[in-house]
Amino acid sequence: MRLDFLPSFVKRKGRITKNQEENLKFLSDLSIKNLKQIREEASNFSYCCLEIGFGNAEHLKFQALKNSDILFIGSEVYMSGIGTLIGAIKKHNIDNIRIFPDDIRILLDDEGGNIFDAVKILCPDPWPKERHHKRRLINNYFLRLLHKSMKDKGNLYISTDWENYAESIKKLLNDSTCFVRSEKFFLKKEHFTKFEQRGLDDGRNIFEFNYQTID
């Protein structure tokens, strides 16, 4: 497989609890492999929303429980987070979440057409040191990949608690010919995520970007 990008994450496995390990046995039943498969599954729902880097899955779980007409695709490389999400899916009998357990750029590199009504990226890894900025997920290449998979007027929401990353995201989006600022949100966030809250506790602000795709 052609991979034109550096890893945007530190480790995939991390520490995994016994419960998470047990839950991961169900991963193949819940995972999707490509955009074609998402398109097929999404035909049974009104909308399709992608959350990239769902972490401990609190936001994804909350939104999926509240919106049964939306198919949520959760992407995460961190196996303990995936194990936690599967535990929540089983506990609450959630049937509108599918998982892409790998680098999201592998999924988006596929040819699959305009599928997503919305994409959410909450606190992407900030890579604060300048020499690591090249590992940041959000760059021109990534925005073009995202645009290719989103519907016209699809909603892109990004948050970050790192001012320097926020400046870079703002410039990328403002210079982009694929996205334009929007006041319309696809599902408003109702709580801060774990990483947003951590940023606030450490005295940082949350910067938010709400855009929509243009043809």
Ligand SMILES: C[S@@+](CC[C@H](N)C(=O)[O-])C[C@H]1O[C@@H](n2cnc3c(N)ncnc32)[C@H](O)[C@@H]1O
């Ligand atoms: C800083 S955490 C934020 C987690 C969560 N969204 C929150 O706000 O609490 C960033 C997450 O993105 C995931 N991630 C990083 N690069 C990724 C990629 N290329 N594809 C999918 N997930 C990725 C990491 O594993 C990590 O869990």
